[in-house]
Amino acid sequence: MKTIIQGKAFKFGDNINSDVIIPGQYLIYIDAERLSQHAFEVLGDDFPAKLRNYQILVAGRNFGCGSAREQAATAIRGLGINAVVASSFSRTFYRNAINDGLPIIECPDLHAAVEEGDDLRIDLAQALIFHRDRHYSFPKLPDSVRGILEMGGLAAYLKTQLTSPPRP
Amino acid sequence: MGMTIAQKILATKAGLSTAEPGEIVEAYPDLVMSHTATWRSVSVMNKIGATKLFDPERLAIVLDHISPAKSEKNAADQQVSRAFARKYGIRKFFDIDSGIAHLVLMEAGHVAPGDLIVGTDSHCTIYGSLGALGTGIGYTEVTSVWLTGKLWMKVPDTFRIVLSGEFAPGVFSKDLMLYLIGTLGADGCSYKSIEFYGDSVVGLSISERMTMANLAMEMGVKCAFFPPDAKTLEYLKNRLKEPDRYHPVYADTDAVYQKKLEVDLAQLEPMIACPHEVQNTKPIGEVVGKKIDQLFLGSCANAKYEDLAIAAQILKGRHIHPSVRLIVTPGSKNILLEAAESGVFKTLLEAGGLFTNPGCGACVGDGGALADGEVCLSTANRNFLGRMGSSKAEIYLCSPATLAASAIRGVISDPREFLQDAWASARGEEA
């Protein structure tokens, strides 16, 4: 995981649910590229292609609410999004993003200030977001979950945790 | 200081004497449920080369979301799940004939008060209807619990919701939850545990409690609880395989609640959740007359026997409006059996309903898809954009009684217009 994340922000409102992020019919897939082709497509307007021009999502409250589908995080990662900054996240999306290796940041003050296309610079180590001439701090992730993110997700982390299987 | 139910269960499952809100604990769940997502968890296991489960007895697998398979891909995915269950000797395996995971597991006695249950589904909160802590996780995390037996969990703050009074005729637990979700918002209970108390709780059937603990998810809860009582014991008496599994957990009298809310059930009216968010609720009077194309009586929220029976009571001797279609998807095989035996099945068929196999069905867009511009009135728990087919369709949510009344008129209608003295007897029967 990079400690500096930089890029253009796309802005969403409150309560973006995981059915909108990735509709149920695509849950038969688990690979990021495939899922990303359908991310946010119900919003019309050729959304999946449009979002590829952005690197950071900024959202309001309760981002990722609804279904516990892990593919919501995977699909966003597949779009080339390197971080999601929201005023708050739903519990399941928060866990899934960490487990999927997608950095997520809770920063309630940023949302109102950002406009679509703004440049953002996120310093994960310092827990700061730089926007225009201001910066915003955010709470660091608990140690127990940072390890998972740093390894790129739970599967990789788990692999290191397992003792080697018994030999036949 | 005293502890809430969530604090106590998490402390116990983490081997601690206390657990404070905000604390992160490593807890060992009693049960790990995976549904149609099972093959994904298996693929993670294969990817990391793991071959040993922490405890096969703690796994439960139910093939419910897209069942029977509707494509080669679904068939192959189900094949992976079946092969996995066989290979590892998973005894709590339920194939496509069984129904929706949540209802199937509770009916089969795999959910007991005080249990900690995680699963690949956000509506695991429903297990709180029996006093268990249920909460949803993703498929990779399920693999992790399969292998390590544990997961990190943050101990939530708890809201105490006190219910007084009785529902007026035609008003049900679904209406109460839509009212609460509309009032508190989609994140009104984010990360929180909620506990239901009050004189009115005693009168709520287990079926109604299931609806409530299920819908609580739509306010963002981590878990929701009905403290076990005589009704809980009655429901579980013949279901729990080992009688010593009944370990009710109660909050201490000096437990600390972050917020207290009171609701007088007598003040409530039938409610409708309008597109495309569950929190977008309105009293029925503001929506009456809205033209409908499809009605869906289904989902883990409201396709229990009691729900079908309430709809049948209104539809008995009547027929649905010629301009609508009614899809009935019983929550489980046992519910379908009960409906067949009691005559509810026949009543709904004769009224113009189409029965599909038990499972999630149209709730997740598996059959019963909507076309552009169509309107569906549904007893499910979500009305999100595009959830049932076209993203240009609309989904409204309601109780089974409102659904039945609306089916007759072909437009959203107030069930109180169809009131008969049978309401009281419908309530109180267990699903």
Ligand code: SF4
């Ligand atoms: S019935 Fe609907 S809400 Fe319930 S588990 Fe199935 S898809 Fe989810």
